[in-house]
Structures are given as structure tokens and as C-alpha cells.
Amino acid sequence: xxxxxxxxxxxxxxxxxxxxxxxxxxxxxxxxxxxxxxxxxxxxxxxxxxxxxxxxxxxxxxxxxxxxxxxxxxxxxxxxxxxxxxxxxxxxxxxxxxxxxxxxxxxxxx
Amino acid sequence: xxxxxxxxxxxxxxxxxxxxxxxxxxxxxxxxxxxxxxxxxxxxxxxxxxxxxxxxxxxxxxxxxxxxxxxxxxxxxxxxxxxxxxxxxxxxxxxxxxxxxxxxxxxxxxxxxx
Numbered sequence: 001x002x003x004x005x006x007x008x009x010x011x012x013x014x015x016x017x018x019x020x021x022x023x024x025x026x027x028x029x030x031x032x033x034x035x036x037x038x039x040x041x042x043x044x045x046x047x048x049x050x051x052x053x054x055x056x057x058x059x060x061x062x063x064x065x066x067x068x069x070x071x072x073x074x075x076x077x078x079x080x081x082x083x084x085x086x087x088x089x090x091x092x093x094x095x096x097x098x099x100x101x102x103x104x105x106x107x108x109x110x
Numbered sequence: 111x112x113x114x115x116x117x118x119x120x121x122x123x124x125x126x127x128x129x130x131x132x133x134x135x136x137x138x139x140x141x142x143x144x145x146x147x148x149x150x151x152x153x154x155x156x157x158x159x160x161x162x163x164x165x166x167x168x169x170x171x172x173x174x175x176x177x178x179x180x181x182x183x184x185x186x187x188x189x190x191x192x193x194x195x196x197x198x199x200x201x202x203x204x205x206x207x208x209x210x211x212x213x214x215x216x217x218x219x220x221x222x223x224x
Contacts, residue, residue, distance in 0.1 A: 031208060031209060031210070031212070033212045035212070035215075041217060041218075042114075042201055042203075042215035042216050042217045042218050043153075043201070043203075043213075043215045044215070045211070045212045045213075045214070048210055048212060088153070090212065092208045092209075092212075095160075096141050096160070096205055096207055096208050097158075097208075098208055098212060098213055100153050102152040102153070103152060103153065
């Protein structure tokens with residue numbers, strides 16, 4: 001299957017920016033996603049980017065896609081305590097299949 | 111739509127007992143996925159159904175695990191007999207065509223086998 005890699009842990013002060021990185025393997029992926037998992041909850045789709053885009057901005061979230069390096073990042077501006085969660089990147093491949101990374105835990109320090 | 115509904119939310123059972131986890135996907139979605147999440151192994155895909163048919167069960171750990179999808183609105187994941195190492199959070203997700211919506215996950219069942 002596809003292999004999506006993420007770093008594991010990030011701690012950030014409230015109000016600062018957070019950047020979470022991810023690398024993926026399938027250059028033909030049409031969509032790439034960021035999911036958020038809050039404690040005790042399931043994964044929720046946070047945002048996605050289509051493969052023909054380099055950047056997507058959605059309020060405090062900025063997604064950057066570098067197709068050449070197969071690198072995806074999520075920047076959260078003005079990080080708040082409610083942003084503490086595990087963040088998963090995922091790539092679409094094959095027929096309706098998503099490959100998920102191992103997740104990156106973000107801890108926001110007040 | 112109420113989203114993907116899983117039951118129970120929590121299950122505590124003794125080793126050797128049979129455990130059945132249930133999932134109701136979003137109406138109209140034609141793909142259903144069962145995942146297991148642990149601290150050690152992260153999120154693992156166990157099995158994937160498309161139009162109620164199992165397409166890929168290569169992630170099912172062993173014969174003690176079985177999954178069924180008798181109709182488009184219901185799926186079960188059964189573990190028999192259960193073992194302490196099966197303790198994890200089990201998620202069900204459904205999808206129509208990943209696209210802009212990706213997968214929609216349920217809230218999960220936290221299973222503890224003692």
C-alpha cells in the first residue's frame with residue numbers, strides 16, 4: 001500500500017503558528033487531506049487540497065503542496081487550545097482508497 | 111444526517127468472550143471501512159467493503175476477526191475469542207467517492223479486554 005509519513009509530536013504556545021509536515025508516495029494522488037482527531041473522538045476532515053493546487057487557505061489553516069517533493073504541510077495560524085489534537089494527513093489512491101499517516105500530536109501550551 | 115454511527119461506545123469484556131462491534135454508515139455511501147487504532151501501531155485498516163462486498167481484508171489480524179455487511183446500512187466486526195491484545199479503539203468509516211469529502215468516521219468503540 002501507499003506510505004504516508006509524519007513526524008510524531010509538536011508542542012506550541014497559544015497564539016503562535018503550528019506547522020505539521022507530511023510526505024506521501026503516490027505522485028498520481030488526486031486529493032490530499034488533513035484530518036483532526038480530538039481526544040476520545042473519531043477523525044474529522046479538516047481540509048483537503050486538490051493535486052493541481054500549490055496552496056489552499058481556509059481561515060486559520062493554510063495547506064501547502066509540493067508535488068515535486070511529495071510534501072504536504074498544514075499551517076495553523078494563531079494556534080488555540082482547541083487545536084490540541086492528533087492531525088493525520090492522507091492521500092487518495094486507487095479506487096476510493098485513502099492512505100493515512102501515523103498522525104502528529106499537537107499540544108498547545110496556554 | 112447523523113453521520114456514521116457506531117455502537118457500543120465502550121466495551122469491556124473478559125478474555126475469551128465474543129465481542130461484536132456495530133456500524134451504521136451514512137445513507138447513500140457505498141464504501142465502508144473498519145480501522146483499529148492503538149498507541150503502538152497507530153491507525154490500521156482492517157477491512158474495506160464496497161457495495162456490501164468485502165474487497166480487501168488483508169488487514170484483518172487473524173481468524174479470530176470477522177466482518178460482515180449484510181446490507182447497505184449495517185456492518186459488524188466480530189472478535190471471537192477476544193484477547194487482551196485486541197484492546198484498542200475501533201473505528202468505522204464510510205464514503206461515496208473520496209473526492210472532496212474523504213471518508214467520514216464514526217466516534218469509535220473503545221474495546222478493553224481484561
